[in-house]
Amino acid sequence: MNSAELVIVGAGPAGISTALAIIAAMPEARDKILLLEKHFHPRDKPCAGALGARGTNILQKLGVHTSTRAIPIHGFQVTTTAGTSLFHSPETLGRVILRGELDAELADIARQRGIPLAQGVSVSSVREQAGRVLLETSAGVLDSSLVVGADGVGSVVRRSMDLPKAGFKAQVLELTTAPCQRDPPPGVLGFDLSDRRIPGYLWNFPRPAGRYPLRTIGLYSLSPSTSGFLDIRKPPGHLIRLLREHVESQGIKPHGQQALRFAERGYNHVSSQVVGRRMLVGEAAGIDPISGEGIAHAIEFGALAGRFLAKTGLDPAQLPAWTKVLRRSRLGMDLFLCQSLLRAFYGGGRERTEAMMIGSRSLLKAVSLRFAGRYPGPLLLLQAILGSALAAARISKNSTRTRH
Ligand SMILES: Cc1cc2nc3c(=O)[nH]c(=O)nc-3n(C[C@H](O)[C@H](O)[C@H](O)COP(=O)(O)OP(=O)(O)OC[C@H]3O[C@@H](n4cnc5c(N)ncnc54)[C@H](O)[C@@H]3O)c2cc1C
Known part of the structure; x- marks a missing residue:
C-alpha cells in the first residue's frame, strides 16, 4: 500500500492552488503531498472560461504567471425584461480562457515546483480507519493522514463525508457557436435574465479559438434538489429546448451543435467543510450559486486552504478549524452573501x-x-x-x- 501525508484529490484550479499555497508557506511539505487527478492534462473541462482578475491576482501572489490564450474582459452587459445595461471599463476586469489550457499550465507549474502529481488515477472511495484515511484508487489503495477533496461537483470525497443535502442544484448547458450580430460588444460578457421561465440566466461570452472567432452560449438554471448529490446525468429536456429557442431567436442555427449538460454545486454556509481527516475546497465545497462563477473562487479556496494547512503543519488535529477559517474569510463572507441573496435574486x-x-x-x-x-x-x-x-x-x- 502506498502512502502520503496529505492527498489532494483533483488537480483542477482548487487542488493545484491548494498545493501551490502549501509549499509557498512550507517548502518542506513538497515531499509530503500527493496530488491525484483522474484525467491527464490537458483534459477537457466544460466551462465558459470567464476568469475574474480576482483569481489571476491570487495566482500572481503565489508567483504563478500563466500565458494561455485569452480574451481580455472589459465589461458586463445585463439584459432583463426592463431593458439592457452595460458597464464598460478601460481596465481589464478578467479574461476568458480555455479551461483545458489553463489547468494544464497550472499542473505544469505545480510539477516544476516539485509537487508530485499522479494523473490517470481515479479515486472511487474514501474511508477512515484507525486514525488514517484509506483511498481506493484505480492504482490501488492509498493510505494518508489527511485528505483534501478538490474533486469538483460530483466529489467522491464529499460523498464519503455524509454531509447534509444540498438545498438546490444548478443545471448548466453550453453550446459553442459562431458570432452573430446580436452578440454583446467585443470583450463584454453578456448575461440575459429576460426569460422568466429560467430561474437563472443565459450567457454569451467570447471564446478564445484558432483562426475564427467563436462564442460560448449557455444556460444556467437553478432548481430545488431533492437528493443530496447533484445528478449530472438527468436530462433537463425543457432546458435544452429553451436554450435552442434562445439561440434561434438570435439568428444562430444550432445545427450540429450539441447542448452539453452539467451540474454545479452552490456553497452552503451552514454545512461543515470538515469530517474527521477530510476537508473540502473549490466546487466540492461549493461556489457562488447566483452566478455559477467558480474558477476564481476555486483559486481563492486553494490559496486560503493552503495557507491554513501550512499553518497547522499538516496536523490533522487542527483540521476542524477549517470550516471556521473559511466562514470568517472574505471568500466565506462573499459566498454567504450570495447564498443569502439567492432566493431574492431568482425567486x-x-x-x-x-x-x-x-x-x-x-x-x-x-x-x-x-x-x-x-x-x-x-x-x-x-x-x-x-x-x-x-x-x-x-x-x-x-x-x-x-x-x-
Ligand atoms: C458549462 C459550465 C460553464 C462554466 N463557466 C464558468 C465561467 O465562465 N467562469 C467561472 O468562473 N466558472 C465557470 N464554471 C464553473 C467552474 O468551471 C467550476 O466552478 C470550477 O472548475 C471549479 O474548480 P475546482 O477546481 O473546484 O473543480 P474542477 O475544475 O471540476 O476540478 C476537479 C478536478 O478533480 C478531478 N476529479 C474528479 N473526481 C475525481 C476522482 N474521483 N479522482 C481523481 N480526480 C478526480 C477532475 O477530473 C478535475 O480535474 C462553469 C461550469 C460549467 C459546468
Missing part, C-alpha cells in the same frame, strides 16, 4: 432584482469590480444601495398604480 423578488440591475449602474459596476477582485469602496457601495433602492421603489410604485 419572488425577480422583478425587483431585474429593475435594480438595470436601474442602478453603480450596482452593475460594483458587481463587475467584485469579479475583478477590486472590492467596491464605501462611496460606490452607497451609490449602488441608493440606486437599487430607488429602482426597487419605482417598481413598487408602478405595480401599486397598476393595481389601482
